[in-house]
Amino acid sequence: MLSAKLRQDLIDEKDMEIIFQQHIIEGDSYFFNSLINAPEKEYELRKELSRELKINIRDTVLVGSAKIGFSIKTRQFLEFDEKFRASKMRKDRSDIDIAIVSQALFDDLSEKLYKFTRHYDKAWIAENWQVNNYYSTYSPEKPKLHDSFFYYYAKGWYRPDMLPANFDPPWKETLGRWRASLNRKISIGLYRDWKYLKNYQTDHLETIQNKIKKLEI
16 A cells, blocks of 8 residues: 555655655564564574675665565556455465665676576577576567566666576565565665666656546556
8 A cells, every 4th residue: 555655755845765765665664563573583684684695785775665665566456465365375475575786796697697598699598598487488478588578678677577497586585584584575676776766666666656646546
């Protein structure tokens, strides 16, 4: 559900970068503060990630519905676990989304992926990059998996869920431990620069703002 403070800031047309900073980057997180009442665990998770990846903890940020309580990227702006409450199916539980911002890590993984795919060899891609652990079926009606990966890559965003199978990112071990501890899937989005994370988030915030103006929400 859209918070009263965020709604008012959007109605007042507050500077979008300030809204992004106040509501997306700073402040309490819905999952750790309100849902499980364990705010220290968020920082423990972020600290372990930053240590494993050799980055600063400030470059790991909780985002999405786990942060603000609802998804800003869907037309329905679903609340955290709303689909799960309706279906009771485990696959519909909301993820804990974490954005990592690191040019060095982004470039390092890009170089490793380049080598892993034999310099993006077309034959290799056709044989090995059609499905993975997240997308186990291929449909000719949908964009190819590698095309979808590079769509986000061009926007400065590295989507691990769209990587070829058997290309494991360096945070796998940490996320595995925390997934077991929290009994919740944890998803990573790696951004090359803060501007890409900001632009992705503010694009969705502007969509919400327009819906408010049109009295659609």
